[in-house]
Amino acid sequence: MEKNKGKMSQSKKIFVGLILGLIFGIVLHSFVPDSHLKNDILIDGIFYTIGQLFIRLMQMLVVPLVFFSIADGCRNLGDTETLGKIGIRIVIFYMFTTALAIFIALSLASVIGPGKGMNMSLGDQSFESVDTDISLSDTILDFIPTNPIEALATGNMIQIIIFAVLVGLLIATMEDRLITLGNIVTEMNDLMMGMTMWVMKLAPIGVFFLITRTFSSLGYDAIISMLSYMGAVLGSLAVQLLIVYMLLIVIFVRVNPFKFLKKFAPVMTFGFSTASSSATVPIHIQTLDDMGVDKKISSFTIPLGATINMDGTAIMQGVAVIFIANAYGIDLTASDFMTVILTATIASVGTAGIPSVGLITLSMVLESVGLPVEGIAIIMGIDRILDMARTTVNLTGDAAGTMIVANSVGAFNKEKFNRE
Ligand code: ASP
Helix, strand or coil, X not given: CCCCCCCCCHHHHHXXXXXXXXXXXXXXXXXXXXXXXXHHHHHHHHHHHHHHHHHHHHHHHHHHHHHHHHHHHHHHHCCHHHHHHHHHHHHHHXXXXXXXXXXXXXXXXXXXXXXXXXXXXXXXXXXXXXXXXXXXXXXXXXXXXXXXXXXXXXXXXXXXXXXHHHHHHHHHHCCCCCHHHHHHHHHHHHHHXXXXXXXXXXXXXXXXXXXXXXXXXXXXXXXXXXXXXXXXXXXXXXXXXXXXXXXXXXXXXXXXXXXXXXXHHHHHHHHHHHCCXXXXXXXXXXXXXHCCECHHHHHHHHHHHHHHCCXXXXXXXXXXXXHHHHHCCCCCXXXXXXXXXXXXHHHHHHCCCCXXXXXXXXXXXXXXXXXXXXXXXXXXXXXXXXXXXXXXXXXXXXXXXXXXXXXXXXCECHXXXXXX
């Protein structure tokens, strides 16, 4: 990355884009009076359009990249045994860290006590425990696409992953008959990776426009009144990111956590700016490759993580449960806490990696312990900023798991990681 000494590295440029966007957005919000020029032409015109153009460029890459990189990865992997081993390990890691994340969130929020004294009333409504069983059979059935083309067209990640795995494995087993197809898959994968690198060059500019717009239109007044809730969410996110993941990386991979954070910073910045794990998949795989993680592993575990592993989202949901219970003066029992850990882990699997979806799946968690779903309205106003922060944690969780699993099957190049 840092070939030319005098030049700024790409990750620094992205970070500078973020900081400039923050400053510019806050200045625009606080010091420039509202006007047609500011609101309609600048913020909702130029900044919105350029930011969205960039997000769309990223989204454009996701489906073809995921499909071809998984197919190519499985083709190179060639055997179902290794694939099964990776699959089981990564799923266990993802589930375990999600449950731990909610536990941290519930503990910290219980200490901080966000929402206490808000005295929201339930009125006359009674909240019967609403139907909480998420049909297991439907969830399982939905893994298999009845029409793979539809799965690709609608971007159904799990279905795409399953179909791509089969395509890759069969190309490997029928190698002598599918030479051309095998080459096409590899070349398409190279093409999509090349396109990702190209789009990544635009990242500093994209990040600047996205962040400026967000911070120029944020409701700062709402933030003040929600400080304890935000503090509990951000505090738990920090514990998960800086303590849990870093410890796991040190224990299982034995690498320097500061180096990890430094090298991983572009993905975090990008996730923070877009609030979308899905849109970040291409940049994520590319960055992990620079960090020594074999694409054979990351092309499989990263899109999977962007779909089912949302530790940051689970943290927000854990804190929101405590906040809403406090605000409405409802006591939660120990068994309610267990229920929340379970449902929020499942909700994390069901949360798509796009902005705000965590708020929607929160309703499922609230219902599971009979809390009023209306409570979501209170936290909605300030959710954007938390969405950005939790997406960053969601992504770091995917990366930590990927690195640990890659290391366990000899697909992590420590020397490359340590290289400047
Ligand atoms: N925005 C989050 C993500 O993409 C999901 C959420 O919590 O809303 O990872």
